[in-house]
Amino acid sequence: MIKSVCGYCGVGCGIEFDTSKLVGDISYPTNEGLLCAKGVSELHTIQTSSRLLRPQIKQDGKFTTIDWDTSIKYIASKIKKTNPEKIAFYLSGQLLTEDYYIANKLAKGFINTNNVDTNSRTCMASAVVAHKKAFGVDYVPVSMKDIKKANLLILVGSNAAEAHVVFFNKIKKELKRGLKLVVIDPRVTLTTNAAHLHLQIKVGSDIDFFNLVCQRLINDEKINMDYIEKYTNNFDIYKNKLSREAKTKMLKRTGLSKEQFEEFIQLFYENENIISAWTMGLNQSVQGVDKNLSLINMHLITGKINKAGNGPFSLTGQPNAMGGREVGGLSTTLAVHLDFEPESIKKVEEFWKTSGIKNQRGLTSCEIVDEALKGNIEILIISHTDPIYHLPNRTKVEEAFKNIPLIVEVNAYENSETSPFAHIKLPAAPWGEKDGTQTNMDRTITKQKKVTRTSIDCKPDWEVFKLIAWELGLKDSFNYENVEEIFQEFQEITKISTNQHLDIHKMKEDTFIWGKNLFKDNKYLTTNQKANIHFVKNENLSEKTSKEFPFILLTGRTRDQWHSGTKTAHVDKLKKYKPLEYVEINPNDAKDLEIKNGDMVDVTSARGEITLEAKVTPDVREKTIFIPVSVKKINYLTLDLVDKESFEPDYNHSAVRVKSITRI
Numbered sequence: 001m002i003k004s005v006c007g008y009c010g011v012g013c014g015i016e017f018d019t020s021k022l023v024g025d026i027s028y029p030t031n032e033g034l035l036c037a038k039g040v041s042e043l044h045t046i047q048t049s050s051r052l053l054r055p056q057i058k059q060d061g062k063f064t065t066i067d068w069d070t071s072i073k074y075i076a077s078k079i080k081k082t083n084p085e086k087i088a089f090y091l092s093g094q095l096l097t098e099d100y101y102i103a104n105k106l107a108k109g110f111i112n113t114n115n116v117d118t119n120s121r122t123c124m125a126s127a128v129v130a131h132k133k134a135f136g137v138d139y140v141p142v143s144m145k146d147i148k149k150a151n152l153l154i155l156v157g158s159n160a161a162e163a164h165v166v167f168f169n170k171i172k173k174e175l176k177r178g179l180k181l182v183v184i185d186p187r188v189t190l191t192t193n194a195a196h197l198h199l200q201i202k203v204g205s206d207i208d209f210f211n212l213v214c215q216r217l218i219n220d221e222k223i224n225m226d227y228i229e230k231y232t233n234n235f236d237i238y239k240n241k242l243s244r245e246a247k248t249k250m251l252k253r254t255g256l257s258k259e260q261f262e263e264f265i266q267l268f269y270e271n272e273n274i275i276s277a278w279t280m281g282l283n284q285s286v287q288g289v290d291k292n293l294s295l296i297n298m299h300l301i302t303g304k305i306n307k308a309g310n311g312p313f314s315l316t317g318q319p320n321a322m323g324g325r326e327v328g329g330l331s332t333t334l335a336v337h338l339d340f341e342p343e344s345i346k347k348v349e350e351f352w353k354t355s356g357i358k359n360q361r362g363l364t365s366c367e368i369v370d371e372a373l374k375g376n377i378e379i380l381i382i383s384h385t386d387p388i389y390h391l392p393n394r395t396k397v398e399e400a401f402k403n404i405p406l407i408v409e410v411n412a413y414e415n416s417e418t419s420p421f422a423h424i425k426l427p428a429a430p431w432g433e434k435d436g437t438q439t440n441m442d443r444t445i446t447k448q449k450k451v452t453r454t455s456i457d458c459k460p461d462w463e464v465f466k467l468i469a470w471e472l473g474l475k476d477s478f479n480y481e482n483v484e485e486i487f488q489e490f491q492e493i494t495k496i497s498t499n500q501h502l503d504i505h506k507m508k509e510d511t512f513i514w515g516k517n518l519f520k521d522n523k524y525l526t527t528n529q530k531a532n533i534h535f536v537k538n539e540n541l542s543e544k545t546s547k548e549f550p551f552i553l554l555t556g557r558t559r560d561q562w563h564s565g566t567k568t569a570h571v572d573k574l575k576k577y578k579p580l581e582y583v584e585i586n587p588n589d590a591k592d593l594e595i596k597n598g599d600m601v602d603v604t605s606a607r608g609e610i611t612l613e614a615k616v617t618p619d620v621r622e623k624t625i626f627i628p629v630s631v632k633k634i635n636y637l638t639l640d641l642v643d644k645e646s647f648e649p650d651y652n653h654s655a656v657r658v659k660s661i662t663r664i
C-alpha cells in the first residue's frame with residue numbers, strides 16, 4: 001500500500017494506492033477517507049496521450065527531439081552569457097516543496113536574479129500581504145478541523161462545493177450538527193444552494209459589506225473591548241474613520257436590502273464561534289489586500305480569532321501554494337518568510353554559502369510580461385504551469401512572450417497554451433511519478449510517494465534544476481541524490497526564519513502541521529506583538545462598465561475540472577458533470593439581447609473577443625456574466641490591472657459586451 005496526497009487542490013486529501021486503484025486514506029485527518037472525482041481519477045491523468053515524454057527543441061518553427069545533455073548544456077550556456085536581471089523563473093503551486101526549493105536557491109542564490117515568481121501570485125498573494133499587514137507574518141490561524149467547533153461559517157467569494165469539494169463535504173456534515181452557513185457571492189452556485197443565507201452582493205462591494213458589519217458591531221457595542229485593548233493596534237483611528245462612512249451608501253453599493261443585512265447581523269449575534277473563509281472572490285482584485293483586511297478586521301474587533309472554531313481562514317487553490325510561500329517562491333520574498341533586508345540576505349547567503357543576492361524584490365508575473373514587452377527579459381524558465389493560458393490580457397502576454405529569445409518550458413504535458421511559445425521543452429514527472437512534500441491550506445505538510453515508476457525520459461523538476469546548476473559549475477551546492485536530502489536542507493534553513501516561527505525543522509513524521517499555536521496568548525509577530533487593524537474603504541479602482549461594455553465578467557472553477565483541463569479534460573469520467581466551455585447570462589439580459597439558451601455568442605472586451613455557447617440562467621445577477629476558467633481562451637478578455645501591494649491580477653472585474661451570433 002502506497003500513501004500519497006492528491007495533487008489538485010489546497011484541501012490536500014490523503015490517498016492510498018493499492019496495486020491498481022486510488023482510494024481515500026481513512027486515517028488522514030484532512031479527508032478521513034473521502035476523495036472527489038478529480039482525486040479518484042488522478043491515475044488516468046498520468047497515462048494520458050498528452051504527456052510530454054522527450055526533451056524537444058524548436059528548429060525552423062517545429063519541435064524536434066533532442067537529448068537531455070544537449071538541452072541542459074544549451075540552457076546553461078545561455079544563462080552564463082545573460083545579465084541575471086534579464087533572467088526570470090516562473091514556478092507553480094503544483095510543484096512539490098523540493099522542486100520549489102531548488103529552483104529558488106538556484107535563481108536567487110546563485111544566478112542572482114530575484115525574478116522568481118509563481119502562479120500563486122495570481123491566487124494567494126493578496127492573502128499573503130494582508131496576513132503580513134495584520135499579523136506581522138503570513139500565517140493562516142485556522143485549520144479545517146476548526147469547522148467542527150464553529151457555530152457559523154461565512155464563505156466569501158468561494159464556491160467551495162465545486163473548488164474544494166472534500167472540504168465542502170465536511171461542511172455539509174457539520175450543517176447536520178447545527179452549523180449555520182452564510183455565503184456571500186454575486187452568483188448562485190452549488191455552495192449557495194446549501195446556505196442558510198445567501199447574500200448575492202454586487203461585484204466589488206465586499207469592503208462595503210464588511211465595513212458595514214464592523215460599523216454596526218461597534219454601534220451596537222458587540223465588539224470585544226478587552227481583546228481590542230490588549231491585543232490590537234489602531235482601533236481608535238479605525239473606529240473614527242469608519243464612523244464617517246455613510247451606511248446607506250455602503251448598503252446601496254452592496255445591492256442588499258436592509259432585511260437581508262439584518263438577517264446576517266442576527267446570525268452573527270446569535271452564534272458564538274465564527275469562521276470566515278474566502279478564496280478568489282476577495283483575492284483576485286485590485287483591492288485584494290484591502291478586501292482581506294476588511295474581513296480580518298471583523299475578527300479582530302470581536303476577538304473571534306485564535307480560539308477553536310473562530311478566525312479568518314484563507315483557502316488556498318493549489319495543492320502546494322502554501323509550500324511555495326514557505327520556500328520563498330514569490331518574487332517578493334527571499335526564502336523561508338524572509339524578505340530582502342540586509343540582515344536576511346546575510347543569513348541566507350551564509351546558509352547557502354553564496355554571495356551576491358540582490359537586495360530588491362524581483363519581478364512579479366505581470367511585471368515579467370511588461371519587461372518582456374520592453375525587451376528586458378532574455379530567458380524565461382517556466383516550470384509546471386501555463387502562463388499564456390492563465391495570465392490576464394492574453395494578447396499582451398503573447399506579444400511579450402514572442403519577444404523573449406529563450407523560453408524553456410518544464411512540463412509533464414505537451415498540450416499547454418504556452419507550448420507553442422517555448423523554444424525548449426523538458427519533460428517533467430507529474431503527480432504520481434515523483435516523491436516529495438506539499439503543504440495544504442491549513443499548514444499540514446505531507447510526504448508524497450510516487451505510485452508508479454517515472455516515465456523513462458522524464459525527470460522531477462528539482463532534478464532538472466540540479467542539472468542546470470551542475471552545468472553552471474555549481475555541483476557542490478546542488479549535490480543532491482534524492483528529495484530526502486533536499487527536504488532536510490530545507491528543514492535546516494527554516495531555523496533562520498523570522499522569529500523562527502516556521503518550525504518545519506521539527507518535522508520528523510510523514511505529516512506535520514507547522515506553526516501550531518503560533519499566536520498563543522494572542523501574541524502576534526508585529527513589533528509590539530499586537531495585531532494591526534487597518535481602516536480600508538471601497539475605492540473602486542477597477543475597470544468601469546460603459547455603454548460599449550455594459551457587463552462585468554466573473555470567472556471561476558467548476559467541479560471536476562482543473563483549470564484549463566490540461567489533465568482533467570482528457571478523462572472521460574470528468575467531462576460528464578459540466579461542459580468545459582460556456583457563458584452564463586441572466587434571463588433578463590438575454591431577453592434584451594435576443595439571446596436564447598444554447599445560442600453562440602461573442603463576448604468582447606477592450607482587449608479581445610471569444611465565442612461561446614450561452615447558458616441562460618438566473619444564477620448570475622443582471623449585468624454580470626460568468627465564464628468558467630476551463631475556457632482556455634478566457635484571458636483574451638481579462639484586464640491586467642493588479643493590486644498595488646500584492647500585485648495579484650483582478651480577474652473578476654473586466655467590462656465586456658455580449659452579442660448573439662446565432663441570430664444575426
Ligand code: SF4
Pocket residue numbers: 006007008009010011012013031034035036037038039040164165166167
Ligand atoms: Fe484532490 Fe481537492 Fe478533490 Fe481532495 S478535494 S480529492 S485534494 S481535488
